[in-house]
Amino acid sequence: MAAHFFTLSIITLSLFVVASSGELESELVADLLTLQAESKSGVIHLDDRTVSKFLTSPRTPRPYSFLIFFDAANFHDKPELRLRELRREFEIVVSSFITNHNSSNTKLFFGDIEFRESQSSFQLFGVNSLPHVRLVGPSAKSLKDDSDVMDQGDFSRLAESMAEFVESRTKLTVGPIHRPPALSKMQLGLITALLLLCLPLVAKRIFPGETLLHDPKIWLSGAVFVYSFSVSGAMHNIIRKMPMFLVDRNDPNKLVFFYQGSGMQLGAEGFAVGFLYTVVGLLLAFVTHVLVYVKDATAKRLAMLFTLLVSFWAVKKVILLDNWKTGYGIHGFWPSSWN
Numbered sequence: 001m002a003a004h005f006f007t008l009s010i011i012t013l014s015l016f017v018v019a020s021s022g023e024l025e026s027e028l029v030a031d032l033l034t035l036q037a038e039s040k041s042g043v044i045h046l047d048d049r050t051v052s053k054f055l056t057s058p059r060t061p062r063p064y065s066f067l068i069f070f071d072a073a074n075f076h077d078k079p080e081l082r083l084r085e086l087r088r089e090f091e092i093v094v095s096s097f098i099t100n101h102n103s104s105n106t107k108l109f110f111g112d113i114e115f116r117e118s119q120s121s122f123q124l125f126g127v128n129s130l131p132h133v134r135l136v137g138p139s140a141k142s143l144k145d146d147s148d149v150m151d152q153g154d155f156s157r158l159a160e161s162m163a164e165f166v167e168s169r170t171k172l173t174v175g176p177i178h179r180p181p182a183l184s185k186m187q188l189g190l191i192t193a194l195l196l197l198c199l200p201l202v203a204k205r206i207f208p209g210e211t212l213l214h215d216p217k218i219w220l221s222g223a224v225f226v227y228s229f230s231v232s233g234a235m236h237n238i239i240r241k242m243p244m245f246l247v248d249r250n251d252p253n254k255l256v257f258f259y260q261g262s263g264m265q266l267g268a269e270g271f272a273v274g275f276l277y278t279v280v281g282l283l284l285a286f287v288t289h290v291l292v293y294v295k296d297a298t299a300k301r302l303a304m305l306f307t308l309l310v311s312f313w314a315v316k317k318v319i320l321l322d323n324w325k326t327g328y329g330i331h332g333f334w335p336s337s338w339n
Contacts, residue, residue, distance in 0.1 A: 072115035100175030232274020
């Protein structure tokens with residue numbers, strides 16, 4: 001009889017603990033949903049108290065994951081960190097996730113922690129450099145060792161990279177990224193009205209052929225710009241949202257303009273290679289369209305020698321950079337009859 005009573009007591013106590021734990025988890029999720037709804041961007045602002053309430057105090061596994069953006073307002077004026085831009089991209093990911101899931105998802109929440117307000121939380125996570133994004137999974141006991149850190153090289157594609165990071169670490173799908181339009185309806189209306197007002201003045205100059213578009217120098221400059229824009233990979237940088245440079249992980253005061261590795265190309269190295277290609281192209285255009293009209297043979301020879309030397313130097317620099325970046329070498333081969 002006593003054994004049955006003891007067993008019944010254990011079962012009752014276990015059910016009470018499970019029920020209490022379930023109620024506590026439901027309360028935490030409800031509180032998070034309330035904070036998310038109160039936030040204009042959907043980002044829940046965390047501090048030392050709420051980090052303890054939602055992450056360190058609850059038993060694992062927690063019923064939710066947390067993607068956290070670590071911020072420092074006093075570093076917003078440092079352009080190399082790009083904290084303002086990355087914070088906006090983080091908010092775009094949050095709003096896109098909430099919109100795609102109709103505000104009904106309770107498995108993933110988004111938060112931010114500010115350094116001056118929550119230095120203890122920064123130490124708890126082991127954050128010593130910015131930018132920093134970290135995903136705390138349901139089973140993470142140690143916020144420093146058991147959470148996933150987004151690699152700084154992945155920030156190059158901004159919101160898309162953050163969404164891929166979430167999807168690769170969880171079983172959740174962020175969905176399409178919804179970016180706000182570049183111009184509001186009022187701005188579009190003002191621009192349209194301005195164009196309509198200027199249309200008669202523009203037409204008055206177009207028909208007599210007195211516009212800049214009738215100037216051959218403008219077309220020449222445009223052709224050079226298009227060529228340079230194309231060979232520098234600028235379109236790739238715009239589509240992939242590649243940064244011009246990165247901050248060195250080992251030395252935050254040092255900037256990285258050339259990234260070694262074939263998986264990513266920074267904007268600075270693309271423009272450097274594009275400049276070298278443009279130099280060679282302009283020299284070739286000079287030889288074929290200008291130098292042919294020079295009558296002095298000595299001047300022609302000197303100009304050709306200069307063109308060859310500069311072109312050889314530029315192409316060699318491109319080859320060396322490609323070899324350093326990808327590890328692939330470019331070798332010349334003589335005709336077999338020359339051996």
